[in-house]
Amino acid sequence: MLIIVENFVLFSMLFSLAGFVIACAARRAAASGLWRPRPLTLSGVYTVTLVAPPVIAAWLVAAAFLPRLWLGEAFIDEAHPSPFDNLHLLSGLTARLEPTLVYSALLFIVLSALFTAWSSLRSYRRVGGIIKRLEMNATIPAPEQLALVEATAARYGLDVGLVMSDYPFSFVWGYRNSKLILSSGLLCSLSLIELEGVLEHEATHHARRDNMVKLFLSLCSYASVVIPLSRMVMKWRSLEVEMICDEVAVARTSAPLEIAESLVKLHRKSLSQKWCTPAGASASSFVSDDTASFSRRVQRAISFADHLPDPAQAAAMSQSPRTGALVFASTLVLTLVALSLLSPLAVHRTVESFIQITII
Numbered sequence: 001m002l003i004i005v006e007n008f009v010l011f012s013m014l015f016s017l018a019g020f021v022i023a024c025a026a027r028r029a030a031a032s033g034l035w036r037p038r039p040l041t042l043s044g045v046y047t048v049t050l051v052a053p054p055v056i057a058a059w060l061v062a063a064a065f066l067p068r069l070w071l072g073e074a075f076i077d078e079a080h081p082s083p084f085d086n087l088h089l090l091s092g093l094t095a096r097l098e099p100t101l102v103y104s105a106l107l108f109i110v111l112s113a114l115f116t117a118w119s120s121l122r123s124y125r126r127v128g129g130i131i132k133r134l135e136m137n138a139t140i141p142a143p144e145q146l147a148l149v150e151a152t153a154a155r156y157g158l159d160v161g162l163v164m165s166d167y168p169f170s171f172v173w174g175y176r177n178s179k180l181i182l183s184s185g186l187l188c189s190l191s192l193i194e195l196e197g198v199l200e201h202e203a204t205h206h207a208r209r210d211n212m213v214k215l216f217l218s219l220c221s222y223a224s225v226v227i228p229l230s231r232m233v234m235k236w237r238s239l240e241v242e243m244i245c246d247e248v249a250v251a252r253t254s255a256p257l258e259i260a261e262s263l264v265k266l267h268r269k270s271l272s273q274k275w276c277t278p279a280g281a282s283a284s285s286f287v288s289d290d291t292a293s294f295s296r297r298v299q300r301a302i303s304f305a306d307h308l309p310d311p312a313q314a315a316a317m318s319q320s321p322r323t324g325a326l327v328f329a330s331t332l333v334l335t336l337v338a339l340s341l342l343s344p345l346a347v348h349r350t351v352e353s354f355i356q357i358t359i360i
Helices: 002-032 037-066 073-079 089-097 100-133 145-155 182-191 194-210 211-219 228-252 256-270 291-303 311-317 321-340 346-360
Strands: 158-164 170-173 179-183 283-285
Touching: 002 037, 002 228, 037 211, 037 228, 037 321, 037 346, 145 158, 145 182, 145 194, 170 194, 170 211, 179 182, 179 194, 179 211, 179 346, 182 211, 182 256, 194 256, 211 228, 228 256, 228 291, 256 291, 283 321
Parallel strands: 158 179
Antiparallel strands: 170 179, 170 283
16 A cells, blocks of 8 residues: 555656646747637646646556456566566665655655645635625615626526625635625626626636636645645636636626726725735635736736627636546546456556666
């Protein structure tokens, strides 16, 4: 078991480093104009570089070690060609560090799991705490604004929580049964068409299950020792997701300039009133504290003034990734089962052959 954990951590680290290099290359190519991907495409690249390392590492380790359950340890040892009869994947390269490296890898897995659970719970409870501390003496929104909120929420099956506070904020809170939290200050700050754009943006977060996806990506980021690099990629991805939701909102409202104006208004008010948007995987906020991201979103919203987004593409972008995730998971399971039954030592020998070539 300890050898399995060690191999998973080492493979995950190597793949995470490779994924970060790919993410950096994609980001630089997009920033320099060499590649002009849509936010949906670039966010997909970032997602793959976050998900693939731990998933592929787990698949490799499972494919290499599962045959031991029915073939037996003796058969596996006999299949190792001399002089690498005790290689056991990456364990042979780290033999001098044993058992320290094995226990360190196991400790890392345990601490990562505990930290992920603690961080997610802390983020979820922090949002509730922020709401409770807000002042409750605020201007009552106009009836037509409340009616628009109710109509939009009913259309998308969203639960709404209205907080009576002059702080202007809105965010989708929670995972499976997410809830739209709005302040009366936000409703009073925006015109009806601007408010409609904000509501459509938040409804897109809800439809895409973005908080649930962020939670899963957080788990993936903590599966490698290069956590700071993975968190950086997650930050890059968050901007692309916000621009996806902006684009969907523009397509649904045909009001790009009004959505840009709402971003500017709320950003200015949040800075003047020292409001910090909820962080973490449990909440997706319309306005962030990142000035560079804010500028890009405003510029992109304005760019749609001459050519509105395609409604069909917007509808596709607002879909949750459940189908793709199911296909991906099914492919991994089926290939793992097929290899284990038809050629149980194929992955084991392939990986060890690669290590032999590398160390010779």
